[in-house]
Amino acid sequence: MVYYDAAETLSRVEIERLQLERLRASLKQAAKSPFYAKHFAACDFDPASVATLADVRRIPFTTKQHLRDSYPDAMLAMPLSEMVRMHASSGTTGTPTVIYHTQNDLDWWASLMARCMYMAGLRRTDVFQNMSGYGLFTGGLGIHYGAERLGCLTIPAGAGNSHRQIKLLTDFKVTGIHIIPSYALYLSAVFAELGIDPKSLSLRIALVGAEPYTEETRRRLEEIYGIKAYNSYGLSEMNGPGVAFECQEQHGMHVWEDAYLAEIVDPATGEPVPDGELGELVMTTLGREGMPVVRYRTRDMTRFLTEPCPCGRVHRRIDRLHGRCDDMLIVKGVNIFPMQIERVLMAMPEVGQDYLIVLERDGYIDNIRVKVEIRDEYFVEDMRQLGALQKRIAARLRDELLVTPKVELVERNSLPKTEGKATRVLDMRGNGA
Amino acid sequence: MVYYDAAETLSRVEIERLQLERLRASLKQAAKSPFYAKHFAACDFDPASVATLADVRRIPFTTKQHLRDSYPDAMLAMPLSEMVRMHASSGTTGTPTVIYHTQNDLDWWASLMARCMYMAGLRRTDVFQNMSGYGLFTGGLGIHYGAERLGCLTIPAGAGNSHRQIKLLTDFKVTGIHIIPSYALYLSAVFAELGIDPKSLSLRIALVGAEPYTEETRRRLEEIYGIKAYNSYGLSEMNGPGVAFECQEQHGMHVWEDAYLAEIVDPATGEPVPDGELGELVMTTLGREGMPVVRYRTRDMTRFLTEPCPCGRVHRRIDRLHGRCDDMLIVKGVNIFPMQIERVLMAMPEVGQDYLIVLERDGYIDNIRVKVEIRDEYFVEDMRQLGALQKRIAARLRDELLVTPKVELVERNSLPKTEGKATRVLDMRGNGA
Ligand SMILES: [Zn+2]
Ligand SMILES: [Zn+2]
Numbered sequence: 001m002v003y004y005d006a007a008e009t010l011s012r013v014e015i016e017r018l019q020l021e022r023l024r025a026s027l028k029q030a031a032k033s034p035f036y037a038k039h040f041a042a043c044d045f046d047p048a049s050v051a052t053l054a055d056v057r058r059i060p061f062t063t064k065q066h067l068r069d070s071y072p073d074a075m076l077a078m079p080l081s082e083m084v085r086m087h088a089s090s091g092t093t094g095t096p097t098v099i100y101h102t103q104n105d106l107d108w109w110a111s112l113m114a115r116c117m118y119m120a121g122l123r124r125t126d127v128f129q130n131m132s133g134y135g136l137f138t139g140g141l142g143i144h145y146g147a148e149r150l151g152c153l154t155i156p157a158g159a160g161n162s163h164r165q166i167k168l169l170t171d172f173k174v175t176g177i178h179i180i181p182s183y184a185l186y187l188s189a190v191f192a193e194l195g196i197d198p199k200s201l202s203l204r205i206a207l208v209g210a211e212p213y214t215e216e217t218r219r220r221l222e223e224i225y226g227i228k229a230y231n232s233y234g235l236s237e238m239n240g241p242g243v244a245f246e247c248q249e250q251h252g253m254h255v256w257e258d259a260y261l262a263e264i265v266d267p268a269t270g271e272p273v274p275d276g277e278l279g280e281l282v283m284t285t286l287g288r289e290g291m292p293v294v295r296y297r298t299r300d301m302t303r304f305l306t307e308p309c310p311c312g313r314v315h316r317r318i319d320r321l322h323g324r325c326d327d328m329l330i331v332k333g334v335n336i337f338p339m340q341i342e343r344v345l346m347a348m349p350e351v352g353q354d355y356l357i358v359l360e361r362d363g364y365i366d367n368i369r370v371k372v373e374i375r376d377e378y379f380v381e382d383m384r385q386l387g388a389l390q391k392r393i394a395a396r397l398r399d400e401l402l403v404t405p406k407v408e409l410v411e412r413n414s415l416p417k418t419e420g421k422a423t424r425v426l427d428m429r430g431n432g433a
Numbered sequence: 434m435v436y437y438d439a440a441e442t443l444s445r446v447e448i449e450r451l452q453l454e455r456l457r458a459s460l461k462q463a464a465k466s467p468f469y470a471k472h473f474a475a476c477d478f479d480p481a482s483v484a485t486l487a488d489v490r491r492i493p494f495t496t497k498q499h500l501r502d503s504y505p506d507a508m509l510a511m512p513l514s515e516m517v518r519m520h521a522s523s524g525t526t527g528t529p530t531v532i533y534h535t536q537n538d539l540d541w542w543a544s545l546m547a548r549c550m551y552m553a554g555l556r557r558t559d560v561f562q563n564m565s566g567y568g569l570f571t572g573g574l575g576i577h578y579g580a581e582r583l584g585c586l587t588i589p590a591g592a593g594n595s596h597r598q599i600k601l602l603t604d605f606k607v608t609g610i611h612i613i614p615s616y617a618l619y620l621s622a623v624f625a626e627l628g629i630d631p632k633s634l635s636l637r638i639a640l641v642g643a644e645p646y647t648e649e650t651r652r653r654l655e656e657i658y659g660i661k662a663y664n665s666y667g668l669s670e671m672n673g674p675g676v677a678f679e680c681q682e683q684h685g686m687h688v689w690e691d692a693y694l695a696e697i698v699d700p701a702t703g704e705p706v707p708d709g710e711l712g713e714l715v716m717t718t719l720g721r722e723g724m725p726v727v728r729y730r731t732r733d734m735t736r737f738l739t740e741p742c743p744c745g746r747v748h749r750r751i752d753r754l755h756g757r758c759d760d761m762l763i764v765k766g767v768n769i770f771p772m773q774i775e776r777v778l779m780a781m782p783e784v785g786q787d788y789l790i791v792l793e794r795d796g797y798i799d800n801i802r803v804k805v806e807i808r809d810e811y812f813v814e815d816m817r818q819l820g821a822l823q824k825r826i827a828a829r830l831r832d833e834l835l836v837t838p839k840v841e842l843v844e845r846n847s848l849p850k851t852e853g854k855a856t857r858v859l860d861m862r863g864n865g866a
Contacts, residue, residue: 072604081558083586086605103584125514134567134574135591141567144574151536153516158568171505172519 001312004118004150005111007258008313015257015314016053022286023261024050027059030292032077035070039294056261056284061270062296067097067237075291076100083290087138087236099236102290106145109239112256113146116245117176119254119313120230121205124151128176129168131183133159138240143178143207146242152176159183162190173202181213181221188224199226207232209241214343215320231320237296238283244318252305252317259287262316263295264304267325278303278335280325281318299325301337329359329425331368334403338424341370344396350378350389354415361429368405370397371415379411434745437551437583438544440691441746448690448747449486455719456694457483460492463725465510468503472727489694489717494703495729500530500670508724509533516723520571520669532669535723539578542672545689546579549678550609552687552746553663554638557584561609562601564616566592571673576611576640579675585609592616595623606635614646614654621657632659640665642674647776648753664753670729671716677751685738685750692720695749696728697737700758711736711768713758714751732758734770762792762858764801767836771857774803774838777829783811783822787848794862801838803830804848812844 003009010018027047030036040047045059073080085101101109122128128147134140134156147154157168165187168174179187184206191198203225208218209232221229233253234241243260244253255262261284266273273279281298301322309317323337330336338357345351352373360367372393380386386409394407416423436442443451460480463469473480478492506513518534534542555561561580567573567589580587590601598620601607612620617639624631636658641651642665654662666686667674676693677686688695694717699706706712714731734755742750756770763769771790778784785806793800805826813819819842827840849856 080560080586081584084581084584086586086588088588088601100586103581106581127513133591135589141577141589148517148536148539151514151517153513153519153533155519155521156568156574158566168521 003313004115007256008115008119008254008315010258010314012314018258019261019286020050020053022258023053023056023284024048026284026286026288026292027056027294029077029289030294033291034074034076035066036075036077036292036294039066053261056263056295057272059295061282062294064097064237064297064299067293068095071095072098073100075293077292078102078290085141087141087240088136089236097237099239100291101239101288105239105288105290108259108287109142109242110145110149112239112259113142113242114149115256116232116242117146117150117152117207119245119247119311120207121228121248122147122150122152122176126150126152126175126205127155127172127202128152128178129155129157129165129172129174131157131159131165131177131179138234138236139178139209142234142240142242147176147178162187163194166190166194166196169201169203170196175202176205176207177203178207181208181217184208184221184225185217198224201225203227205230207241209233214339214346216343216347233300233318233321235298235300237293237298238285239288243283247309247311247313249309249311252309252319254309254313254315254317257315260284261286262318264302264318267299267301267328273303275304276306278322301325301328327425329357329368329427331359331366332403334401336368336401336403340400341397342424344400345370345372345393348393348396350374351393352412354412356415356423357425359425359427359429366429368401368403369408370405371408371410373412373415374409376412379409436746437548440689441548441552441687441748443691443747445747451691452694452719453483453486455691456486456489456717457481459717459719459721459725460489460727462510462722463727466724467507467509468499469508469510469725469727472499486694489696489728490705492728494715495727497530497670497730497732500726501528504528505531506533508726510725511535511723518574520574520673521569522669530670532672533724534672534721538672538721538723541692541720542575542675543578543582545672545692546575546675547582548689549665549675550579550583550585550640552678552680552744553640554661554681555580555583555585555609559583559585559608559638560588560605560635561585561611562588562590562598562605562607564590564592564598564610564612571667571669572611572642575667575673575675580609580611595620596627599623599627599629602634602636603629608635609638609640610636611640614641614650617641617654617658618650631657634658636660638663640674642666647772647779649776649780666733666751666754668731668733670726670731671718672721676716680742680744680746682742682744685742685752687742687746687748687750690748693717694719695751697735697751700732700734700761706736708737709739711755734758734761760858762790762801762860764792764799765836767834769801769834769836773833774830775857777833778803778805778826781826781829783807784826785845787845789848789856790858792858792860792862799862801834801836802841803838804841804843806845806848807842809845812842 031047082102083100084103088096088098130143132139206227206229208229218229230246232241233244244255246253263282264279265282267280281300281302283296284294285292302318305317323339345355352375354373356371358369390407398404464480515535516533517536521529521531563576565572639660639662641662651662663679665674666677677688679686696715697712698715700713714733714735716729717727718725735751738750756772778788785808787806789804791802823840831837
């Protein structure tokens with residue numbers, strides 16, 4: 001097994017020693033910013049007092065709202081003139097969140113991204129097409145700099161223009177791509193129109209991220225393109241892509257623990273959950289000098305995978321995301337994420353594109369009803385067949401959710417849409433649900 | 434006066450000595466590519482035989498067609514695995530032209546671009562917003578890497594989304610921008626709608642390029658935004674932006690002669706024109722290792738400005754572009770560029786957005802007729818006033834062109850458009866004109 005960086009195979013003890021050393025430096029650096037000076041003072045926290053990694057828990061979380069309140073630059077730990085890059089969230093209304101980087105920060109980010117790509121099997125001899133929009137969105141420049149750092153021949157294709165994408169993929173014998181899952185599915189239809197089998201390309205590896213998608217979609221993409229697809233996790237507050245990434249085991253994403261301190265907490269109490277249990281991912285930058293961020297609540301729900309990874313990397317893995325905290329539904333005391341339901345439905349060939357989750361209250365009892373769009377060819381007149389399908393879907397959902405939903409089969413295009421986008425959850429339980 | 438690079442103030446003798454040294458190395462490097470191996474062999478040219486800069490004239494030109502014929506990689510002088518970036522022309526039909534870069538090439542390009550920006554007055558303390566589309570178009574990443582190299586806080590805004598552009602310009606006290614002239618004019622209208630005076634911004638400097646525009650448009654932009662606007666010249670075959678750039682004299686663009694060998698030739702004969710005379714710019718890369726290009730016919734018409742520049746830089750300046758060779762019209766034996774006509778018209782407040790140049794043959798005599806759209810407020814019923822305006826336009830055009838055109842005033846929206854884009858020249862002279 002070969003690795004990009006010696007840091008990947010430090011022992012657990014060594015990683016944690018490195019984390020502690022970097023955490024102390026990072027908190028000291030953070031304290032230079034107006035925001036953290038106040039934030040630390042408000043809870044009587046002194047960065048010099050940190051003796052163990054657990055000491056970080058004495059610091060209150062940083063939230064998206066804190067970032068907004070710090071607009072435009074109250075979280076800077078160094079003078080603005082030292083910054084060479086800025087990324088901002090895309091909203092034109094409301095206050096954007098802004099992340100700044102020094103040249104050292106960009107170098108560090110590029111090397112973390114290169115490490116991810118190397119882990120997925122890409123090498124400097126690969127031809128890599130980045131099909132992500134560039135600009136303020138971190139997915140474009142983030143992956144671009146990583147690919148160049150690794151030494152791939154990098155094609156900055158950008159988003160859209162499918163015919164040109166396909167011409168580039170074909171003519172330059174592209175072996176690696178960065179692509180959004182929904183676009184990868186769309187592009188496969190364009191390939192079909194052109195009578196080109198995507199399997200005939202030189203393509204080996206896809207980096208896939210930037211929007212939630214299911215394991216089934218991954219397998220479908222791998223099948224259509226004849227490739228391996230690797231999941232990427234990142235968020236602009238922690239640079240962007242390059243935070244956690246799958247190794248060739250394709251089972252959970254290694255968090256680069258020499259660059260980030262990751263915690264998983266109960267989103268309600270903020271207390272750490274036991275290893276292996278679901279909770280909200282909280283992250284601290286360990287290597288960013290321009291704008292350190294401490295205990296950032298990502299709102300992303302995941303869990304640590306506790307078994308050691310056969311790839312030899314000691315950095316802990318997080319499970320694929322279970323959704324956003326804000327999306328979590330509580331039904332009969334059980335936590336349910338719409339993503340879990342989507343995963344089950346999309347694995348069944350009879351199911352179409354849409355579904356709707358309806359939460360109802362029957363007296364004091366919560367119920368979950370799932371309306372499922374059935375593909376035309378399966379929407380037959382035979383009631384017995386439909387009844388059997390309905391039962392099969394209900395059983396699979398019960399296995400996943402641990403509660404039994406009511407399943408209702410509906411025809412194509414009969415579910416409500418809001419401005420072209422499907423509505424996935426309808427909570428009819430009234431307030432206090 | 435301060436300079437970014439010692440190379441800017443070498444003496445003429447030193448620059449030419451450096452050019453000769455680099456030319457020899459570059460031609461030797463080029464000879465390693467399949468294309469130039471053949472190209473040099475076909476004319477019995479041996480790179481080792483080069484003793485003076487003039488010896489380069491023994492090599493036949495490289496044309497756009499040669500680049501197309503070399504698709505995808507016959508001009509590479511090093512293995513494909515050494516390349517880390519590719520840019521391609523955007524056409525989806527026809528063969529694109531492709532330029533490859535090694536990491537050294539990208540570093541060299543970024544430093545040339547940083548040198549341009551420094552010359553225009555930008556420093557590492559500036560906040561720089563790049564309003565150019567990213568991706569395969571070289572203007573985006575080319576300027577971006579230069580700005581980061583210089584150490585500016587670089588905002589990768591990308592193209593479009595005017596309200597966001599204005600929010601960024603305002604909130605981040607942006608001092609420098611890269612913008613396309615037509616978009617700068619459009620954006621000024623959005624500022625007006627929002628009731629913001631662009632002069633109230635922190636903006637000092639604009640880098641302007643990527644599409645032809647006149648001196649009058651430059652002055653108008655400077656006036657509207659209260660800034661200095663600097664002209665940029667570049668083409669993807671020579672990397673992209675960073676080939677030639679204006680100093681603070683704003684009179685001609687210094688060609689970085691330590692990086693490029695520039696010639697100006699008669700487009701018909703290919704022979705050098707005397708210094709100061711108009712001709713086609715021909716360029717040779719002196720520092721690119723991955724894909725050297727030798728004596729590339731840019732099709733751009735310009736001339737060397739022969740006077741020494743007060744800024745102290747010895748690198749020769751080229752005049753603002755007079756148009757593309759392919760656009761050159763010959764009327765009564767005189768060379769005319771549509772750009773010259775545009776320049777005259779756009780300086781007159783009575784003239785609207787559109788004009789049409791019609792070439793006619795009357796017996797054996799060529800005539801040039803210019804149909805000029807007049808702004809509503811000037812399109813009055815008073816025939817005397819219109820007649821006077823007509824004469825004034827004709828006189829100014831005669832001064833510029835040295836032939837007397839017939840001028841016809843027309844109302845707004847009465848000129849033909851091809852798919853939304855104005856048609857500028859209509860040649861009615863039949864073949865052999
Ligand atoms: Zn692993
Ligand atoms: Zn000068």
